[in-house]
Amino acid sequence: MATAKKYSVCIVGSGNWGSAIARIIGENVKKSDLFEERVAMWVFEEMIGDRKLTDVINNDHENVKYLPGFKIPENVVAIPDAAKAAEGANIFIFVLPHQFVEGVCKQIKGHVTKDALAISLIKGVDSKGTGLVLTSSVIEEALGISECCVLMGANLANEVAAENFCEATIGYKNAEHGKILQTLFHTSYFRIAICSDCQTVELCGALKNVVAVGAGICDGLGYGGNTKAAVIRIGLKEMVSFAKEFFGGGHDATFLESCGVADLVTTCYGGRNRKVAEALAKTRKSIEQLEAELLNGQKVQGPPTSIEVYKLLQTKGTVDQYPLFSTVYRICYEGLPPEDLVKNI
Numbered sequence: 189m190a191t192a193k194k195y196s197v198c199i200v201g202s203g204n205w206g207s208a209i210a211r212i213i214g215e216n217v218k219k220s221d222l223f224e225e226r227v228a229m230w231v232f233e234e235m236i237g238d239r240k241l242t243d244v245i246n247n248d249h250e251n252v253k254y255l256p257g258f259k260i261p262e263n264v265v266a267i268p269d270a271a272k273a274a275e276g277a278n279i280f281i282f283v284l285p286h287q288f289v290e291g292v293c294k295q296i297k298g299h300v301t302k303d304a305l306a307i308s309l310i311k312g313v314d315s316k317g318t319g320l321v322l323t324s325s326v327i328e329e330a331l332g333i334s335e336c337c338v339l340m341g342a343n344l345a346n347e348v349a350a351e352n353f354c355e356a357t358i359g360y361k362n363a364e365h366g367k368i369l370q371t372l373f374h375t376s377y378f379r380i381a382i383c384s385d386c387q388t389v390e391l392c393g394a395l396k397n398v399v400a401v402g403a404g405i406c407d408g409l410g411y412g413g414n415t416k417a418a419v420i421r422i423g424l425k426e427m428v429s430f431a432k433e434f435f436g437g438g439h440d441a442t443f444l445e446s447c448g449v450a451d452l453v454t455t456c457y458g459g460r461n462r463k464v465a466e467a468l469a470k471t472r473k474s475i476e477q478l479e480a481e482l483l484n485g486q487k488v489q490g491p492p493t494s495i496e497v498y499k500l501l502q503t504k505g506t507v508d509q510y511p512l513f514s515t516v517y518r519i520c521y522e523g524l525p526p527e528d529l530v531k532n533i
């Protein structure tokens with residue numbers, strides 16, 4: 189009897205979140221007959237002292253730069269050439285800063301079949317012409333595939349790596365694929381719900397970073413919990429309106445999943461977007477400078493997302509209906525004083 193072809197998984201990216209996810213995927217593929225045991229992980233090559241990062245990961249089984257202190261399973265193989273990593277794979281997990289997505293897709297396109305399934309864990313959006321484009325759509329178009337699902341949630345990578353319980357939401361287009369991906373990601377400490385309101389799940393992951401910049405500004409200016417709660421409430425309201433107005437989805441129930449309110453809250457209290465915004469309010473340095481000074485090679489997502497959001501709002505003439513989103517953009521990039529945040533919202 190012929191055995192069904194198994195899914196072969198390629199993780200595209202190996203930063204903080206990519207490495208934490210590699211720990212889960214590496215274990216889960218061993219537990220289900222659906223998947224090949226070997227997992228390829230594309231690693232953007234860097235030198236760590238006199239050693240290549242891929243050699244460190246393949247020999248020491250740890251990403252010492254982006255997720256120090258946590259082992260990565262030995263069946264996860266770090267590969268510096270994106271095209272080689274993609275060879276033979278039919279599930280692609282995209283988990284890298286969104287500004288690098290198109291470049292990597294160009295490198296792997298020749299190795300991706302039309303029926304391959306992708307899932308994006310990326311929190312950020314892009315722009316094409318006058319419109320804001322979801323990263324999942326960028327991936328679908330760049331690879332010529334029909335389905336890029338998404339996974340979003342209140343998932344700070346180090347806490348997931350430490351196996352502290354949390355939840356995440358997978359947004360799918362095809363329910364059967366949603367279930368396969370749930371099997372790939374779910375563990376006792378990483379509880380996965382699946383949801384058909386796919387675009388809203390993804391939008392939540394991108395827009396909450398803009399709200400987190402507002403929350404960080406509150407912290408930097410020394411405001412208390414009441415002010416931050418107001419910023420979070422107004423931000424959530426703008427997220428709901430934005431999803432309904434521009435993406436035709438936005439079921440209220442989706443915002444009650446981990447991708448919605450839970451991710452919003454955790455990002456406004458921890459995480460790099462809040463941290464950089466707090467420093468911005470305290471020092472008045474530029475976002476680029478603070479990113480370089482504070483994030484050790486990691487990228488901030490809230491400010492660049494605010495650019496794409498603001499462009500769309502301008503094009504549609506609805507800037508006034510989104511005071512928090514637009515004020516965050518103007519503080520980050522137009523020199524508006526951080527103190528204006530609470531005046532404007």
Ligand SMILES: NC(=O)c1ccc[n+]([C@@H]2O[C@H](COP(=O)([O-])OP(=O)(O)OC[C@H]3O[C@@H](n4cnc5c(N)ncnc54)[C@H](O)[C@@H]3O)[C@@H](O)[C@H]2O)c1
Nearest residue numbers: 202203204205206232283284285288310311344345486487
């Ligand atoms: N870190 C988290 O807690 C977390 C949680 C949930 C979702 N996410 C999302 O996951 C995505 C990836 O975040 P992360 O935290 O893993 O990344 P990161 O910021 O930790 O790492 C940066 C990554 O970019 C790579 N890189 C640097 N320069 C590059 C280049 N020129 N070309 C290609 N790659 C380059 C680095 O090798 C590294 O793997 C983001 O969209 C983020 O929002 C992160």
